Amino acid sequence: MGDSVNSPDPIAEAHRQWSSRWPEHADQMAAVTSVMRVQQLLLSRIETALKPYGLTFAAYEALRLLAFTRTGSLPMGKMGVRLMVHPASVTNVIGRLERRGLVQRRPSPDDRRVVLAEITPAGREIAEESTAALHKASFGLPDLPDEQAAGITAALRAVRVAVGEVADHP
Incomplete structure (x- = not known):
């Protein structure tokens, strides 16, 4: 699946390609693709931790x-x-x-x-x-500082608000 740290980032390359063709959509495409990839990575790590049970x-x-x-x-x-x-x-x-x-x-x-x-x-x-x-x-995030985890949660909550899943107030 190419989880090598030394290989080029396919999402960054897709962002570059999008930026040259549809710059007004490049950031959203990269954000969605990043979320989808991270979901795959985290689910794999979580399922590995839960497999013995x-x-x-x-x-x-x-x-x-x-x-x-x-x-x-x-x-x-x-x-x-x-x-x-x-x-x-x-x-x-x-x-x-x-x-x-x-x-x-x-x-x-x-x-x-x-x-x-x-x-x-x-x-x-x-x-x-x-x-x-x-x-x-660490729920699949062993090296992520607490502040960054909280920041990710807040950023993703903003997405959930933007798509109408939850109200704007916590």
């Missing part, structure tokens, strides 16, 4: 979300909203976690039409162990 990042996020809750359970629909994914994705991930005994589904005692996902003790254990692994791996 048999988790994808999506499964990890679902387990961690449940572990954060006071009761250890959430309605499936609310999980989709909090994880920012389609309900079918939540159903798929929870199904895989359930088959491993890390989560169980049950009807809500308040409304039997609502299905709750509930983390099991084994799920809590895996959530804690995998979180420690991600902390050890």
